[in-house]
Amino acid sequence: MKEEKVILVDINDEPLGLMEKLAAHEQGLLHRAFSVFIFNDANELMLQQRAAGKYHSPLLWTNTCCSHQRAGETNIQAGKRRLQEEMGFETDLTELFHFIYKAPFDNGLTEHELDHVMIGKYNSSPKINTDEVENWKWISIDALKEDMTANPEQYTVWFKIIFEEFNHYIEKHKF
Template sequence: MEEQVVLVDEKDNAIGLMPKMEAHEKAVLHRAFSVFIFNSKGELMLQQRAAHKYHSPLLWTNTCCSHQRDGECNIEAGKRRLQEEMGFVTEIKEVFSFIYKAPFDNGLTEHELDHVMVGYYDEKPEINKDEVQDYKWMTLADVKSDIKKNPQRYTEWFKIIFDKSYEKLVHA
């Protein structure tokens, strides 16, 4: 069965479920999360999406992101996806949430109430090659500079989140 996303209103009240692809085809607002993992040097772990992803293949993005399952809290969802994609779990905390809308060339649209979470980890991840092509650590200043020079290397949602949350991430 296709993964279901939790449909929400602007106040994050659940109002139903919908298959993930249908929600992205219809641009329906749904709950999502984005995890940003930092090391003790203050560098952000970025992931490069796997080549076979249905959108944004091989683009760089935050450590991991996905959708909460029905009845799953934000922190549980973030930890689950960290394990599934990056092969580790660490403590994370939610720092803020916001709504964004990002259309893609393939006709799909991300329209999400995104819960942004932050955690810390200093080890090497065990990436899941079905989900992640590669990873790297970068300072926030270097990420900001590279997005400005090479925006085509990054996912649309990461550029939106990074722009909206740069100051919050620096002080997280």
């Protein structure tokens, strides 16, 4: 299988070119990414536990899905594609905001992303792709905050950063 490429960007999200995903993470270069947060009608967030076979952060909990846009894809198209690939369902998505973060890992890789954060609604069980996702659950924001404080090692580095930004956004905008 051919290595997936990411879109390198400047701080204004202007594309600079394409690079293999692993190389971009090895070099810590800024690239476009997205994070999807799916809520049900009870206002619970769907989390996924990354599959055991993932090359980094296996078995850690994170937001519903996240990945990288492909060349020619809009942010929403990319979010819908990856939601289907990982969680096995489709739903409408709305982009809320974007921000830049940088998170180095112990294995030498660095996430340096201009992350587009999206939200959607869904009320059924996903049909997870077990190559990508080990498990999933619904959780309230308050329970999630408590668990992330008590057990931070059970969550991906990027989710802790993204969730803080997301939480500030929803508090400010009264979601």
